[in-house]
Amino acid sequence: MKFIQISLLAAVVALASGCSSPSPVLGGKNISYGDSKAVELVTNEFGSTDLQMIAESMTRSLAQSGVLHGRPVVQVYDVKNKTSEYIDTREITTSIKTQLMKSGTARFASDNNQMDSQVDQLKLQNQSGLYKKSTVAKTGNMIAAKYRLEGSISSIVKRSSDYKDVFYKFSLQLVDVESGLAEWMDEKEIRKTTER
Amino acid sequence: MKSRVLTLATLFVATQLTGCAMFRSYDNELKETNQHLSTGNVDAALAVLEKNNTGEDKDLLYWFEKGELLRSKGDLAGSQNAWREADGMVFKWEESVRLDTDKYLSQFGSYLINDKVRRYEGYDYEKVMLTTQMALNLLAQNDFDGARTAIKKTHEREAVIAELRDKEYLKREEEAEKEGLKTEYKDLQGYPVAALDAPEVISLKNSYQSAFSHFLSGYVYEALGERGLAAPGYRKAAELLPNTPLLEQALLDLDKTPGKDQDSDVLIVVQSGLAPARDSIRIPLPLMISGNLVITPLSFPIMREDASTARISQINLDDKALNLTALNSTSAMSRRALRDDMPGIILRTTVRAVTRGVAQKQINETNPMAGLVMGIASTITEGADTRTWRTLPNDTLVTRVRLRQGEHQLSLPSGLGGSKVVVKVEHPYQVVALRVVGNQVYTAGQAAHVLTPPAPAAAVASLK
Numbered sequence: 001m002k003f004i005q006i007s008l009l010a011a012v013v014a015l016a017s018g019c020s021s022p023s024p025v026l027g028g029k030n031i032s033y034g035d036s037k038a039v040e041l042v043t044n045e046f047g048s049t050d051l052q053m054i055a056e057s058m059t060r061s062l063a064q065s066g067v068l069h070g071r072p073v074v075q076v077y078d079v080k081n082k083t084s085e086y087i088d089t090r091e092i093t094t095s096i097k098t099q100l101m102k103s104g105t106a107r108f109a110s111d112n113n114q115m116d117s118q119v120d121q122l123k124l125q126n127q128s129g130l131y132k133k134s135t136v137a138k139t140g141n142m143i144a145a146k147y148r149l150e151g152s153i154s155s156i157v158k159r160s161s162d163y164k165d166v167f168y169k170f171s172l173q174l175v176d177v178e179s180g181l182a183e184w185m186d187e188k189e190i191r192k193t194t195e196r
Numbered sequence: 197m198k199s200r201v202l203t204l205a206t207l208f209v210a211t212q213l214t215g216c217a218m219f220r221s222y223d224n225e226l227k228e229t230n231q232h233l234s235t236g237n238v239d240a241a242l243a244v245l246e247k248n249n250t251g252e253d254k255d256l257l258y259w260f261e262k263g264e265l266l267r268s269k270g271d272l273a274g275s276q277n278a279w280r281e282a283d284g285m286v287f288k289w290e291e292s293v294r295l296d297t298d299k300y301l302s303q304f305g306s307y308l309i310n311d312k313v314r315r316y317e318g319y320d321y322e323k324v325m326l327t328t329q330m331a332l333n334l335l336a337q338n339d340f341d342g343a344r345t346a347i348k349k350t351h352e353r354e355a356v357i358a359e360l361r362d363k364e365y366l367k368r369e370e371e372a373e374k375e376g377l378k379t380e381y382k383d384l385q386g387y388p389v390a391a392l393d394a395p396e397v398i399s400l401k402n403s404y405q406s407a408f409s410h411f412l413s414g415y416v417y418e419a420l421g422e423r424g425l426a427a428p429g430y431r432k433a434a435e436l437l438p439n440t441p442l443l444e445q446a447l448l449d450l451d452k453t454p455g456k457d458q459d460s461d462v463l464i465v466v467q468s469g470l471a472p473a474r475d476s477i478r479i480p481l482p483l484m485i486s487g488n489l490v491i492t493p494l495s496f497p498i499m500r501e502d503a504s505t506a507r508i509s510q511i512n513l514d515d516k517a518l519n520l521t522a523l524n525s526t527s528a529m530s531r532r533a534l535r536d537d538m539p540g541i542i543l544r545t546t547v548r549a550v551t552r553g554v555a556q557k558q559i560n561e562t563n564p565m566a567g568l569v570m571g572i573a574s575t576i577t578e579g580a581d582t583r584t585w586r587t588l589p590n591d592t593l594v595t596r597v598r599l600r601q602g603e604h605q606l607s608l609p610s611g612l613g614g615s616k617v618v619v620k621v622e623h624p625y626q627v628v629a630l631r632v633v634g635n636q637v638y639t640a641g642q643a644a645h646v647l648t649p650p651a652p653a654a655a656v657a658s659l660k
Contacts, residue, residue, distance in 0.1 A: 030295070045355065080451075081424040084431045086351050086413070089424035113421050196362070 044166050044192040046087045054170045054188045055095035061186040062096070063105045067147075067174060074100075074174070075109045075145035080152040083168070089153060092170070096149075109145040118142075147174050147183065164194045220248075222257070223473050226586040229261065230470055233587065234504045234634030238269040256285045256316050257583055260326065264587035268631055268638040272333050279330050283349075286323050290353060293360050300360075301367055310548070311541065312581035320357045320404035321529040322585045324350055328409040329588075331416065332465065335627035336641030340419050347413045357404050361536075368540050381496075381538040384479045388498055392535040396528045400436075403533035407437040408524035408592045414446060415463055415596075419625035423450055433523070442521040442596065459598040460621045464518070464606070468632040469505035469590030471526040474498070474534075476580035483546065485553035492553065494545050496538075497580035499531050502590055504634050505612070511630075512607045513597065520593035527590055541580075549578075589631060605647070606630070608637055616647040 040047045062068065076097055079089035090113075100106045110118040125136045151172035158165045173185040225248045232241035242265050249258045259282035266275035293300050318326075331346035382389055391397075414429025427450055434443040478493045485492075510517050560567035599621045606617040606628070613635030619628050620643045631638040639645055 043355070043359065078422075078424050081427045084428050084435060086348075086425055086428050088422075090422065196366075 044164055044194040046083075046085050046168065050168065050190055050192075051092055051095065053190065054092055055099065057188045058170070058172050058186060059096050059099040059103075062172075062174065062184060063100065063103060065184045067184045068100075068105045071104065071107050072146040073107045073109050073143050074147045074149050075177075076111045077148055077150040078112070079150070079170075079172070082152055082154040084157075085155065087153060092153075093149070093151075096172075107143075109143060145177055148177055149174050162196055164196070166192045168192075222583045222586075223475065226261070226473070229265070230502075230504065230586060230633075233265065233268060233470075234636060236634075236636040238265055238638075241265050242269070254281070256282055256318050257585065259285070260318070260322065260585040261587045263326075263329070264585075264589075267329070267333060267640055268587075268633070270638070270640055272336060272640055276330065276333050279326060279333070282318075282326055283330070286318060286326060286353070289317055289323075290356050293356060297360060297363055301364055310578065310581075311544070312579060312583065314581075316583050319530065319533045319584065320361070320402075321406070321526070321533060322588065323353055323357065324404050324406055324409055325526070325585075325588060327353065328406065328412060331412060332627070332629050333640065335416070336629055336643070338623055338626065338641075338643070340416055340625070343416050344420060347409075347416050350409055351413065354405060358402075361402070361404075364540075365536075368543065372539065372543050381535070381542065384481070384496065384542075386479055387477065387496060391499055392531055392538070394528075394531065396525065397531045397535060400528055400532045403529050403536055405432075405436055406524050406529070407433040407440075407443070408594070410436065411443060411446070411523055411594070412463075414450075415625070415627070418450060419461075426450055437523065440521060440523075442594070446596070457598075459600055460623060461625050462597050462599045462619075462621055463625075463627045464511070464513075464520075464595045464597065465627060465629040466508060466511060466520055466593045466632060467589030467591070467629065468508050468593070468612075470502040470633060471584065471586050471588040471590055472502055472530055473500040473586060474530075474580070474582040474584050475500050476582055481546065481549075483550055483553065485550055486557050490553060492549050494549055495578055495580045496541060496545065497534060497582065499527070499534060501527060505590070505632060508591070508593065508609065508612060508632060510609060511595070512609075514604050515607075518595045518597065520595050522591055522593045524592035525590065526588055530584065606644075608632065613637065614648075617644055618647045619644045
């Protein structure tokens, strides 16, 4: 009995010490982890804060619009990059998609770049003869999108000897595939000015 | 007797110093290497490079040149390894700039150290071209994902360079004002000003942004289905080289729905010639030394164009002539780099000459023989920095065609040896890169190989 009590006590102590002591840190004189949501103002090019701001603003607007009742299926198209900056616009739509998916507001059909993998997998399951029939996904059952989500980002850059001003405009719209009507639309504007 | 011993000692030290790596004649070393490359003997070119770099601690230039030579040899893995070493060195430079730009600028702007004695850091355009060439190596193996990494590194590096140069030019203006120096390269009597003021140099936005590099980014992103990233690649290239139909068309085609045909989108890249050499020229300048106006000969760098390879503007594809669009000129970029650097070079060279003149005068007064020694030593050490990546292709030209999958034949103009190259097209997007030096054509990757070597009659123009 006493042995069990001691063992239990030891286990509690071990667990507690595991919770309280921080993980050891190796090296890292000039390296540190930062807050991924911290406002980034390293340069006035498109950055992480801009991406987060656009994604949050668009998700909120779309979720509150009331268009997405009944968790409709949406197909996301690439956001057209009309700027001269290498902005990975797919990351913006991925963030919007993730947030809408997490909140259970919408479902998403395979988009253009995922379609090849989806078709390949269906072909593999149905044509290779490798899989147990009862587990094979049937063709012809993919759910078509009710809406398509598409947009663009553009910028106006102005420079003088003392200032650099960048203005970004991100527009997104939700279009009903059947009717072709735009059911929701919003835009986010960002201005960044640097004094040299 | 004492003075003779001292003079002999000086001459001995001087002879030793000229053999030292820091006082090497880079032009002579690379002349021989490039001569072998332009006659098709890459192994001999590599042997010369190794002979001239026997030390353990290889510098950036060694890896630059080695990567390009191995690429010409067709050893893409070896070429990538060499360029990865170079990339590591450039990365360290980037880190030092990022961590403390001001410290870096003050070290670089030091007046006491002669430019040619500094550890070679590479010119900005060389850093940009390094990752562009690495991307071409990967594309020769149809590794678009790997090329994407190299391409992304290129734009990130470009951003670091842009920020640094902005700060540097501002700092230099302030320093020139502080030192009271107003000499510009246009004031240097006898300096070949026209080469730096040529329209193709002035029309460049800066020395490091390459229209080819951005066009290639656009192509790689498009091939990977990332149109949002392809668009700025083509757009930037079009901004750098306005009124170029190929670039404008690439941007327009990006919005089109891809056709249903099975043809491949093939990008043919022809890189010809060799980067220009840097030479040193002595120009007398009047300097105020200890209150007296002294005419002092100072060394400044000048560019010497490569004449090994005839200009190319067309190739034949399956017996049909195709026009090539020039997207990159290393000659123009290097002249622009020199043009932008000249105010700094003049400032550093002049301040150093004045400091040396003052010291020389003081020593002459106390110990004339030591003054003589110092005079001889400074004559040897004083000279412009002539190091630069010399095997880098001079011109980069492209053409983009839709081709049916299978074998096709490319042939070069007869003036360039008329070599024939067989190309096997087998992917939806494919890059075929040819390297032309003298009358030799080199290919990389398994998709292209030289069918007929150059005609022996085609003479190799002399390497200046």
